[in-house]
Amino acid sequence: MIDLQRDGDVYVLRFDAGENRFSPDFLGAAEGALDTVAKNDGPGALVTVGTGKFYSNGLDLDWLGANQDRFEEYLGRVHGLFARILSLPMPTVAALNGHAFAGGGMLALAHDFAVMRTDRGYFCLPEVDLGMTFTPGMSALIQARLPKRTAHEAMITGRRYTAAEAEAAGIVQRTAAEEEVLPAAVEWAASLAGKNGGTVGKIRADLYGPALAALTGPASGRPLAPGGPPE
Numbered sequence: 001m002i003d004l005q006r007d008g009d010v011y012v013l014r015f016d017a018g019e020n021r022f023s024p025d026f027l028g029a030a031e032g033a034l035d036t037v038a039k040n041d042g043p044g045a046l047v048t049v050g051t052g053k054f055y056s057n058g059l060d061l062d063w064l065g066a067n068q069d070r071f072e073e074y075l076g077r078v079h080g081l082f083a084r085i086l087s088l089p090m091p092t093v094a095a096l097n098g099h100a101f102a103g104g105g106m107l108a109l110a111h112d113f114a115v116m117r118t119d120r121g122y123f124c125l126p127e128v129d130l131g132m133t134f135t136p137g138m139s140a141l142i143q144a145r146l147p148k149r150t151a152h153e154a155m156i157t158g159r160r161y162t163a164a165e166a167e168a169a170g171i172v173q174r175t176a177a178e179e180e181v182l183p184a185a186v187e188w189a190a191s192l193a194g195k196n197g198g199t200v201g202k203i204r205a206d207l208y209g210p211a212l213a214a215l216t217g218p219a220s221g222r223p224l225a226p227g228g229p230p231e
Contacts, residue, residue, distance in 0.1 A: 002029035004036060009043040009193035010186050020056040022103055023063055027077045034084050044197060045189035046088060048111070049095035049182050053120060058103025075219035078103060079137045083215040085110035086141070086208055089197035095185035096163075096172065102126055106138055109145040112192075112204075114172040115185045122160040123171050129158045140214035144207075146170060 001017035013033050017026055037046055050056060059078065064071060085092055085107065094100075094111040098121040105123050108114050116123065125142070127134060134142070134155065143151050150169040153159055163175040176184045205212065 001026055002033050004033040007186055008190060009045060010189045011037045011040070011044065011046045012182075012186065013037070013046060013048045015048065015050045015056060019054045020050050020104065021060040022056070022058060022078050022081070023060040024074070024077075026060075027081060030081055031077075031084070034081075034088070037090070038084075038088065040090065040197070043193040045091045045093070045193040046085075046111075047093050047095055047182070047185045047189045048085075048107075049185065050097050053098040054104075055094070055096045055098050055100040055121070056104025056107055057099060057101045058106070072219050075135065079135070079215040079219055082106060082110045082137070082141055083212055086215070087201055087204060087212060089201035091189060091192035091195055091200055093185045093189045093192075095182045096121060096123070097178070097181050099124075102130075103138075106141055109141060109171075113174070113188065115174045115176055115181050115188065116163040116166055116172040117178050117181045118163045118175045119178055122162065123154075123166045124158060124160040125154045126158040126160075128156060135219055137211075137215040137217070137219065140211040144211040 001015070003014040003016060005012045005014070020026065064074065067074070092111040094108040094114040096108055096114055096116040098117060100108045100121070100123045102125060105125055108123070142155060146154065147170045150171060161169060161171060163172065166172045167175050174184060174188070
């Protein structure tokens with residue numbers, strides 16, 4: 001479900017578990033891969049990408065429904081994944097090959113930059129339509145990484161953004177055809193890989209200190225009925 005490869009100075013972390021929801025197994029595999037990436041010594045950058053029509057649909061609501069007693073523990077791990085990407089000591093680029101919904105969209109926002117597929121796929125924060133609120137950590141991440149008007153619209157309306165709309169709204173920085181999304185992200189990441197990782201991490205920590213503090217603090221929230229996968 002997780003494949004980590006290296007292309008020159010760029011680590012490519014591919015999610016390959018259907019909708020790439022954050023099941024405990026998925027989170028464990030991602031954590032292990034990021035442990036490997038974090039040990040990098042010298043030039044380096046990270047690209048994440050999904051498979052098929054999904055980048056990630058976020059929280060595993062079916063698992064949560066069956067494990068309500070572990071909600072805080074689970075949410076802490078999800079927050080931890082966002083924080084790991086946001087604080088990783090190297091540049092990061094998300095290659096959005098398809099739908100980036102809910103927690104999947106937030107994972108994309110934890111990266112420095114994102115390239116989004118033009119012909120299919122949406123960025124969407126649908127929590128309002130699922131009867132769910134955002135945790136303080138999630139709200140802090142979204143507000144730190146999006147223009148204020150975009151954060152408001154995305155969170156209050158649950159709007160589905162196409163690639164062109166997401167670029168215009170400041171959600172992603174570049175768009176590309178399906179076959180060019182990953183190559184474009186890797187090329188961009190490679191151009192940044194020579195940046196000093198420790199310096200990059202420190203700059204981000206200063207930029208996003210409140211968001212990182214919220215993500216690493218107590219988790220809270222209450223998921224309700226899960227929605228079906230986007231088409």
